[in-house]
Amino acid sequence: MDFKVETMAEYAARGETPEVLFWIGCAASFDERAQKVTRAVAKILHASGVRFAVLGTEESCTGDPAKRAGNEFLFQMQAMSNIQVLNGYGVTKVVTACPHCYNTLKNEYRELGGNYELVHHSELIQQLLDQGRLKVEGGHFAGKKITFHDPCYLGRGNNIYEAPRSVIHKLDAALFEMKRSREKGFCCGAGGAQIFKEPEKGNKDVNVERTEEALGLSPDIIAVGCPFCMIMMTDGVKSFNKESQVQVMDVAELIARAADL
Amino acid sequence: MIAQIIFVVLFAAAVAWFSFNVRRITRYINLGRDIKRNDQPWKRWKTMFRVALGQSKMVTRPVAGILHIFVYAGFIIINIEVLEIIVDGVAGTHRVFAPLGAFYDFLIGSFEILAFLVFAACAVFLIRRNVLRLKRFHLKEMTAWPRSDANIILITEILLMTAFLTMNASDFLLQQRHVGHYLTAGSFPVSSVVASLMSNLSSESLVSIERFCWWFHILGILAFLNYVPYSKHFHIFLSFPNTWYSNLENKGRLNNMENVTREVKLMLDPSASPTAGNDAPQRFGAKDVFDLTWKQLMDAYSCTECGRCTSVCPANLTGKLLSPRKIMMDTRDRLEEAGRLIDKNGKEFRDGKSLLDRITKEEIWACTSCNACTEACPVNIDPLSIIIDLRRYLVMEESGAPAELGNMFTKIENNGAPWQFAQADRFNWTTNT
Structure with missing residues (x-):
């Protein structure tokens, strides 16, 4: 730093x-x-x-x-x-x-x-961009396909759906929505203390189910807004051996890169 | 005259039996702990109008949503016709509201169209359940009774609408033939089509059919009214209060446990008064229905087992045992069991069983607390709060957390983070480049 x-x-x-x-x-x-x-x-x-x-x-x-x-x-x-x-x-x-x-x-x-x-x-x-205190060049992400995964505790938990999207819109990228997004967003599997334990017996891991949905859009970047989603989605991408094609990035990283920080 | 007496007796008996059951269910709901849910009345009315009356969450799934609106609107509006039927039954009149003239024609015409829509919607619902076999209607918790319950409701509604339309069809023909008291009144956009199939019948047969359908329809309604309290269908009444008493906080918030706050304050400050809140000591979390709030119990009776919660639950969709709908069904079934025993043996009676005999730990610990279930529920039921209360009991009363979570607790206690990292390293992210 x-x-x-x-x-x-x-x-x-x-x-x-x-x-x-x-x-x-x-x-x-x-x-x-x-x-x-x-x-x-x-x-x-x-x-x-x-x-x-x-x-x-x-x-x-x-x-x-x-x-x-x-x-x-x-x-x-x-x-x-x-x-x-x-x-x-x-x-x-x-x-x-x-x-x-x-x-x-x-x-x-x-x-x-x-x-x-x-x-x-x-x-x-979003506020900093709107107020002009922060400026970004879209060039870094021109033509990139981004999908945003709603964190449960941001979206359904606290009704914040638009801020991360409006931030992504400042990049010259194309934002694609998964079928399960916003109010219908699908959990990454980490919440409720799940990340600290092995999942119960089932036929699939929650993060794999969610990553599969995201990868269905063939994105370049899966954007997240939560460190737990970051861990779960990164693991999910790895489980499909797609880590060289698809990056999991936080909205802050997208902006920091676009602003050359 | 005899018909009138029979009608009044049956009607009074039906109302009495129904109110007996409403009082019984109210009593069971009140076995729950107290919770304050009457703040912000204006917002509560708005929520009720939007969610229950306006069906706002039903239409997020357009097919089921719109069909449900037909049935729901039919149910509410056709009740105006039931009012006329009741007056006719008591007073021995026929179509007592007929003097309303053109407005009466409009009403009867609307009822007919609604009746047809109810008929059609219920038929589609039956097909969805039994022919298309939609997955959410056939999950594990949908055992023989819940599946029959749904079919009984749909078939009853189809029969009632059939009786209503057949009654109108015969009435329409009798009106045309100017038979007896069958005065010309009403418009019959649907039953006039049915009538064309019955036009060969004699007027005597038509009178018999009309009377039979009239009695079948009204007795069917009274019987159905009394079936509802034993069925998932009780949601037709409880969805209104249940949405009024909705949780108005952000969904992410879990409630604060005041009995824990008292203890923690005592721990941190021994000089605090231990009698600050000297209510009877309360169990931490929930082992049985008595440990839940009345709102959580009302939720259980408001559930109509549609399974929208379970169909979006990440745990359920990845093959885990947890199903939010089952949480609600288990809560209701346990409350019915415990409540009936209390009715028989007195208020303090406990049978030694609990909600945890029905809901397993494997279900409880599979929840990610993502709130997909509470968002999906068309009547704002909150299965998550019950899951959390059960976890609280397991952890704080039985030390029954899974070992890994026990380890996580220890780490938070020891180093202020759920992982094994030193507090002193918290600021290393600035240098760790």
């Missing part, structure tokens, strides 16, 4: 508050593939002149997988300690590239004392 990503602690030490907190999330902090997305988001924010900060080592799991796996105790322990940190810094606005973190921070912290305005990175990118 050719710029320094600042932490909330550093902002606080100067007595300043950033425009927005960039909540990374566990997958995007530790998974090597997802880290690339995290860096792309950071570059976009930086290039657009957004004054953002991260929690760095003060961040901890939102508790989403624990809650969905039925461990409400663990979820609330995580939530309360995160809320203490967030409220301690007076955080009001949070951007994240993880729809699971987005959902939990937005909808499930409220009753425990955490009220934050949440923005998915695709929404923020």
Whole structure:
């Protein structure tokens, strides 16, 4: 990274508050593939002149997988300690590239004392493009076929369907929709803590079913907006030995590349 | 006169029996835990008008959706005709609303067209179920009874519409022949066609047919009314309140467990008052129907087993055991079982069985919480909330999470992430290029 990503602690030490907190999330902090997305988001924010900060080592799991796996105790322990940190810094606005973190921070912290305005990175990118704070050249993706896989927790979970699509439309690429998209989007198979366990007995893996649908469109790129979808769809593409033809990319990576960041 | 007395007695008995069953089902639903679902009334009315009355989620599948609208509109509008039939039955009159004149002709004409559409739609539905054998009507949970239940409903509706149209056809012929009290009233766009097949019959035969169909139709309706509470068809009543009491939050949100909040606060702050909420200790999550909320139980009675949920469930579509429809059917069947035992043995009676005897762990753990089922449900039923409540019971009361999830919990507890990574490495993404 050719710029320094600042932490909330550093902002606080100067007595300043950033425009927005960039909540990374566990997958995007530790998974090597997802880290690339995290860096792309950071570059976009930086290039657009957004004054953002991260929690760095003060961040901890939102508790989403624990809650969905039925461990409400663990979820609330995580939530309360995160809320203490967030409220301690007076955080009001949070951007994240993880729809699971987005959902939990937005909808499930409220009753425990955490009220934050949440923005998915695709929404923020859309705003930055609309406001002209960020400019992209479409050339990189001219003539490319892209399909967008709706993350459940962004789409059905929080009714965000258009932001990632409108971001993709800024590229000179052709956006193709899968039959199961938007409200009818088909899960990648990771949610509800599934990614942390082997699937139950069945005749197919969920991610394979979904990837098959995406590959049916013969896309160049399967665009995602969630680190878990990224893992599942990448595995799915590999299972069809298509990784040399089809890339799985986050919308932030598309934009970062188009903006030459 | 005797006919009138018989009619009044049968009608009163049918209404009494029906209201007995409505009270029984209300009582069972109220065995559930309390939940507040009366905020934002304006939004609730809007949801009900859009989803239940306006059938907005039905038409996402146009064929079934439009056919269903025929049956639904027919059911509601033809009830105006049933009102006339009831008045005729009690007062011994014939076509008592006939003085409405041209408007009456319009009404009867519309009922006829609707009756024909109901007839046709039910016939197509029967074909879809039994000839085309659509997959969602023949999945595992669709055992003998649910399949028969659906067919009984469709065949009954076809018989009722046939009786109604045949009654009108004979009435139409008798009107033309100026027989007795058969005054000229109504218009018969459909039954006049049926009548052409009956024009050779004597007027005496036509009177017998007309009377037989009149009685068959109204007694059929009363019998059907009393069949409905024993059937999946109860959705015709409950879809309205069930959509009114919909979850208005973002679908991604799972509810906060306040009994857990109390305990966690006590853990974090020992000086907090342990009696802050001194309700009777409540089980964490749900083992049985009594641990679910009344809304979840109402959901179960609102389900008409259409299977749209299951037909979009990623777990089910990839061969896993989970079927959201089965979750709802199991909940309803268990509630019926437990409720009847309570009726017999008193409010505190428990039979030692539970919902978890019907829903297996393999089903519960296969859910990806993707909300495809809740999105697909035409009456806003929420199978996901039941799955999560069952998971909560398994994890917090029985430590029954699959081992891998247990490991995930431990990692979150130890290093604040569901994977084995050091907290100190959280910021490495900036340098890890």
